[in-house]
Amino acid sequence: MKRHYHPIRSTVIFGGLGALANLLIRYAGLSHPLPGGAPPFGLIWMLVAGYSLLLIRWRQVSSVRIVFPLLMLGLAGLTATRGTLGFILLALLVLSWVRTGICYRSTLTVGVLRETVLATGGALLAALFSPASPAAWAIAIWLFFLFQALFFIVFDGDDAARARSWAAETPEDAFDKAHRCIDRLLDDLEAVEGQS
Secondary structure (H helix, E strand, O other): OOOOOOHHHHHHHHHHHHHHHHHHHHHOOOOOOOHHHOOOHHHHHHHHHHHHHHHHHHHOOOHHHHHHHHHHHHHHHHHOOOOOHHHHHHHHHHHHHHHHHHHOOOOHHHHHHHHHHHHHHHHHHHHOOOOOOHHHHHHHHHHHHHHHOHHHHHHOHHHHHHHHHHHHOOOOOHHHHHHHHHHHHHHHHHHHHHHO
8 A cells, every 4th residue: 555645734734733742841831941931952852853753754764864863962952051042953953964864865065055944944934933932932833844844845856746746636537437447348348249
């Protein structure tokens, strides 16, 4: 059975779930606010790890290949003493590494350019809200992943072509299909009778 993946839709939904998780964790009091009201390091790590798992699933890459980048990010989060900017930049770097270095490989120049556009654009769009409250951070998380979905529209040729061809297809009517099948069978039957 062939599986159909929808990375654009899944990325947007994943961002929404991450935003919801941020709200639930923060308003339930399960974490201490970090400087600037940023989400806890653990949540950022879980978002990067979860999205990395989605990426390797879509590209059918071994999950062992993402262990080192995620371990490095986790250790950085555990040892970070203050300030979240450095950790968020490292999380962007690890996400870019997993996407372009492991899952969707390309030349170094193309990979660096597209990841710079995606990471910078996503971070700027998220920072546009000047998030200080949990609700503003939730919107920023969702907007970041909304911008990350552009990767599959702009940069991933296979998925972009598949999406365009899927949108251009019109569903075939079952009755028309059955009618054509019966016509072919009758034509074949007439041909066999004509031979005998």
